[in-house]
Amino acid sequence: MAPGRGAAVVIQSVGKTFRRGGRRTIALADIDLTVAPGELVCLLGPSGCGKSTLLRIVAGALAPDDGTVTVDGTTVDGPSADRGMLFQTPLLFPWLSTRKNILFGPKAQRAAGLHERDDPELGAEADAILDTVGLGRFGDAFPHELSGGMQHRAAFARAIITRPAVLLMDEPFGALDAITRVRMQDFLLRMREQYQTTILFVTHDIEEAVLLGDRVAVLGGRPPGIRQVIDVPLGRPRHAADADTTEFVAAKRQIRAALTGRAMQAHT
Ligand SMILES: Nc1ncnc2c1ncn2[C@@H]1O[C@H](COP(=O)(O)OP(=O)(O)OP(=O)(O)O)[C@@H](O)[C@H]1O
Ligand SMILES: [Mg+2]
Incomplete structure (x- = not known):
């Protein structure tokens, strides 16, 4: 599969009531938040601070009352194939096999005239992606025959095969057990190296935000806004073992301070 390309996302003065x-x-x-092509920015904050609302606005599923969002310079005014979304609960069609679930998006895109890849080409791509996400032997399995972690990987494969320039992830690993979660984080980091997609990743988990993010935007306050954007001073590729480094611990401390309002310096 050809490498993906990330788009720039510019969120300007966005408000929603x-x-x-x-x-x-x-x-x-x-x-206000500007995300560079290929960057992974985590959105972190307490329940109800507007994280999902912001993601839905960037997805084009919800119109803001104020401000604008642009993706590679084009103003978002509705959903589009260049933006994929992944939710806390993986959305798969229960009546389709895993392979057909993965092929659903690219076939719909072809019907809409967005590409001309034929069935054999798409089939080979689906098989390659199934292998990559460790589901090579499960293409014929239906979603209810997959474990929770496998369903998440299938949903991820389904999103990535459409080659979105932006991937919007709303607590995608929140419901997983600790071990599966670590595996999925590692998987996301590897996928990200491969596809270079721009990612906005919502999480409640400070450790997860530091492990995954190039930057972490901490949301909160009344009315809810971005309190601080913290650079994560860790290189790539990242691994779970990075959590033991002093840089990691320092970034966590900084985020915790921003969450509790002890460090309110404006920062973008
Ligand atoms: N469709 C809606 N109609 C009315 N209020 C809404 C709607 N969607 C969200 N809200 C309200 O907007 C606020 C932000 O909701 P949002 O779902 O964005 O929060 P969140 O940060 O994603 O929370 P969580 O971490 O619990 O998922 C909440 O007070 C919520 O009740
Ligand atoms: Mg939410």
Whole structure:
């Protein structure tokens, strides 16, 4: 498969307020964040601080009240094949085999005239990706025949085969046990080296944010905004063992301070 390419994502002055009955909830206010092509930025913050809302706005599934999002200079005004999304619960069609689930996106893209790869070419690509995610022997299995971790890898394969320029991940490993989670993080790091996709990754977990992110944007406050953006001073490729380094521990401390409001210096 040809290497992917990441797009630049520019979030400018984005705000969103939900209105329900007589009640208003300011979900996000004045969000500015620029993500470089191929960069992995983690969004971290307490429950309800607008992380999923921000991801849905970047996906084009939700329109902001204020501000704009651009992907490689084009303003987001709806969903598009250049942005893939992965959720906490892997979304797979239960009536399709794993292989057909993976082929669903590229076939839909072909029907929409987005590429001209024929069935044999797509089939070979699906098989290669199934191998890469360790599901080579499970192409014919249905989602209910896969373990939770396998379903996550299948969902990941399904997203990556469409070659999104941006991958939006909303706590994709939150429901996994600790060991499967470490495996999936490692897997994501390897996939990322290979595809160079730009990734926005939502997590509650400080350790996960430091392990994965080039930068960590800490959200919070009232109204919810970006409190601080922290550079993670670790090289690539990353491994779980990096968590023992002093740089890692220092980054965690910095994030914890930002979360608790002890370090409120503006930073972008
Ligand atoms: N469709 C909606 N209608 C009304 N309010 C909403 C809607 N979606 C989100 N909200 C509100 O906006 C705020 C932010 O929600 P959001 O789901 O973005 O938070 P989050 O940071 O992803 O939280 P969590 O970590 O629990 O997933 C919350 O107060 C939530 O109740
Ligand atoms: Mg959420």
